[in-house]
Amino acid sequence: MTEQVQVHDPYQEAGQQHEADMMGMYLFLATELMLFGGLCIVIVIYRFLHPEEVVAASARLHLWIGAINTVVLLTSSLAVAAAVHLARRARAGPAATWLLAAVGLGLAFLGLKAQEYHAEYREGQLPILSDPPQFAGPVEQLFMNLYLFATALHAIHLTIGIALVSGLSWLLLKRRIALPQQAVRVEVCGLYWHLVDIVWVFLYPILYLAR
Incomplete structure (x- = not known):
């Protein structure tokens, strides 16, 4: 695949150029990991400081909705990984389909999350x-404040990811x-999507399973 990629100055090798292209994305992902990582640490510390109250609050969360959403996001990451694989092999149509x-x-994740918020509102x-x-x-109120902030922030990031991947799919279908040569654009969007997935993989146990 690399021999088909056009190398631009000042790079002499396709691999070197690819690493440079990805560096900016890695730095961005690092800042996002620090944001969500700090939030996760706060929740975990709060769990150890107030174990009984946090367990009681966590028990009121809708465990199975969170579990289903976890499966949904993991499956979406598999779809994105397939799209990246196909993009590297110049198969634009199938790549767009997986995206x-x-x-x-x-969207299914956001729909389920909206239903969960509605149920919590009624309760x-x-x-x-x-x-x-x-x-x-x-104590329980503060835990639910942390829950709402963390999950809403995650939902915002997922919404951005949906917009990015939708635009990328359209460009692939239009052969733009x-x-x-430009498979790195699919790879970068894929990394962002995987980040959103990884964040939820950490949020789910520290919020829903703290019981």
């Missing part, structure tokens, strides 16, 4: 929105991305 499958799964467990709130105490 659209990932978009569909991402008085959603901070800010629920009126009147049904929290047993300030030269493959495999």
Whole structure:
């Protein structure tokens, strides 16, 4: 594949050029990992400081909705990985199809999450929105605040990923991305999507399984 990639100055090898192209994305992903990593650490520390209250609050979360969404996101990452594999082999149509499958799964995740938020709102467990709130105490309320902030921030990142992957699919279908020369564009979007997936893989156990 690399011999088909056009090398531009100042690079002399396709591999060297590819590494340079990916460096900026790696730096961006590192900042995102620090953001979500810090948030996860706060939640874990809070769990150890107030074990009984956090367990009680976590037990009110909809465990099976979170579990289904975890499977949905893992499957979407598999679809994106397949798209990257096909893009490297200059198969634009199939790559776009797999990306659209990932978009569909991402939308399914957001739909399930919206239903979960609605259920929590009706149960008085959603901070800010629920009126009147049904929290047993300030510790449980703060845990639910952390839950809402973490999952909403994740949903925003997933929405951005859906927009990026949808646009990339359209460009592939219109043959406006030269493959495999510009397969790095698919790889970069794929890395972002995998980041969103990895973040949820950590959020699910520390939020839903803290019981």
